[in-house]
Amino acid sequence: MLLDLIKGVALLLSLCLLYGILLRGQLPWLGRRGRRLLTGLLFGSLCIVGMSTPITLAGSGVIFDARSVILSMAGLFGGPLVAGVAGAMAAGFRLWLGGAGAPVGVSVILLSALAGLLYRFLARHKWLSLRFRNLVLFGLLLHLLVIYCFTYLPNEAAELIHSLFGLEFLLVFALATALLGSLLLDARRRRRTELALARSQRHLKAVVHAIPDLLFVFNDEGRYLEMLTHEEAHLVRSRADLLGKRISEVFAPEQAVSLLAVLQRTLQQGPQCHEYQIVTLGGQLRWFEGRTHVLGRYQGHRNCIVWLARDITERKEREEQIANLAFYDPLTGLPNRRLLRERLGQGLKESQRTGQYGALLFFDLDHFKIINDTLGHDMGDQLLQQVAARLQQGVRKVDTVARLGGDEFVVLLVGLDAQRVSAAHHCRRVAEKLLGELGRPYRLAGQEHYSTVSMGLALFLGEEHSAETLQRHADLALYQAKAAGRNTFRFYDETMQVAIKQRVILESALRQGLQLRQFQPFYQLQINDAGWVLGAEVLVRWQHPERGMISPADFIPVAEETGLIIPLAEQLLAQVCRQLVAWSSQPGFADLSLAVNVSARQVRQEDFVERIIAQVRHSGANPQRLKLELTESLLLHDMDDMIRKMTALKAFGIGFSLDDFGTGYSSLSYLKLLPLEQLKIDQSFVRDLLNDPNDAAIARTIIALADSLGLSVIAEGVEHESQRRFLAEQGCHTYQGYLFGRPGPLERFMASLRLDEQGRLVLRQAPDA
């Protein structure tokens, strides 16, 4: 009998296997409810199988089987649906079998299923755990109740059961319940663990795929064990090709060594970060940042390492861009001021170490503003780019060419020579070469243009001077080069420093002089062939209380640069206008006109026209008696603006004389557009008129040109009668020069004149023949 019972129980245990399979998530398409239904069917079927091979109490209609165990476990692990399905099947089958024990058999089915559900309820609320001891107690209790149910069987069957195997039944079935419960519990736990593991693996996979990084697993020899990437093109070779290979088989020796070193460091020192470049499968050169971590054992390999590689190409490019912006000039691609400072610092140190001289060359494009203004900024930019290219081609690789901004360039020459004289000679040769190169025509928008540069050179040896001082020296030398007429270079020397200091002193004295009204007009007469005085040129003089009379040649350029020329010109014009008003009622003088020099700074004022007109109006002077002397260089600036301003002043009555004519580059086509009245032959041509055929030819041409343009012509710097005569022969009949009178104060000027019989002003004393 005991053996029969155990046989029945063994059947039950096979249930676990099937249950386990079901739990393992096979048949996922069934869904949760479907799987429960199937489990119910399984439990029910087992009950039916059990009831089909029962222990039968002969002729009593009573059968014995393990349905109580199965159904209680169906309730406990399967829940209401499983217990319901299994119970219904078991009850149906038991009723179908019939017999005297059928009602009790169905009651046992119900009792077992409900007991299982009750235990499930208690366990869910944590009032009762599923420990083996509790399962045994549950089994005992359940089967005590089942035995109690047997008392409702016909008497003889009930007694037979109690006498034959009541105790064995209780013990075996209680134990079977506990055992089955434990097995099912174990299967469920295992399943839950597997599910959790699968879920966390899914999560990990999702995370790895979500991040843009590549994940590699290497062993300690640098062999590829695993890799995860959603962009195979970012690998150095295909995944299939890489797996199992060693880093040394994939990368060039040098790179392989550095990558392997990272793996070794990871094993020895812990996580590492390493930036490296690879050529990807897609043929691109890309930057990666590798972060490593020890993984431990993996796929049977000890000491494995995880390598997370992030594509940082864009970041690197941005970093490079930023570095470029910070250290390079975007227009020319040359090093900028900051990088130059760094290189100069290195150059000074290098010179200190080697004892070799170096040199700093400052460049400034002559009249670059004119190119910018006349041709436009695009052309200006093109010119700067071409200058940059020529400078770079003109020096060695070790030298530095930089752009400071605008039209300012710098060349840093290093390792020139240990001897100062030789170094200077070398530097001079470079300067001459660059001067020549930069003076060659430039092709801008298909047309040839000319441009020149001025250069300031400063030699250095070691760290005797700071970088700042050196730059100041080169700048001062550049200033000298410009002052020397541009398109040339100058070396810095100590005397230059003195000159600059003097300039600073002069500037402050100029300001003071303006306040104290130390500037006075000198008048130099202008006369014609007939000896009639037509007027005078007004030339400013500075009556300095300590230094005496200072020549305008010494202070006008400084006044120009500092802008002090504006108040100075206004003071002078006010005096000139007052003089014209004063003369307007004096016989002879009323017809004189006064010529005043106008500087570039003045003309460039936006309200230049308005200021002049306001001053003349305010004084009450006749504008017809006023002449403004312009130099050719003024016209180079912005010709259209110049024409507009001159036309406005001409309309007001003021005349214009073009000073220093022949020394500049006036375009004849523009000359026709200017509302000029007079051309002035520069004294430099008059000086050697009789000895230099070129000067004579130029003077002749200017006279002819004035004639053809309908302009009057005057020659300045006439010192000798022979010069005057020559000029007269060529057709120039108006003169200014020492032959007739030097510039002088008003009293001297007026005293030198008298009225002739016709009421014309003539020289009191005829000039020496």
Ligand SMILES: Nc1nc2c(ncn2[C@@H]2O[C@H](COP(=O)(O)O[C@H]3[C@@H](O)[C@H](n4cnc5c(=O)[nH]c(N)nc54)O[C@@H]3COP(=O)(O)O)[C@@H](O)[C@H]2O)c(=O)[nH]1
């Ligand atoms: N913007 C202004 N510029 C001015 C003003 N006053 C003068 N200047 C400019 O300064 C430069 C030097 O002028 P200055 O020393 O006065 O020299 C002038 C004449 O004195 C000189 N000159 C005249 N005749 C002779 C001569 O026979 N021989 C000789 N060696 N020199 C002579 O020439 C200068 C004439 O200058 P300009 O006609 O203007 O070219 C000079 O450039 C002045 O323009 C001022 O108020 N504003």
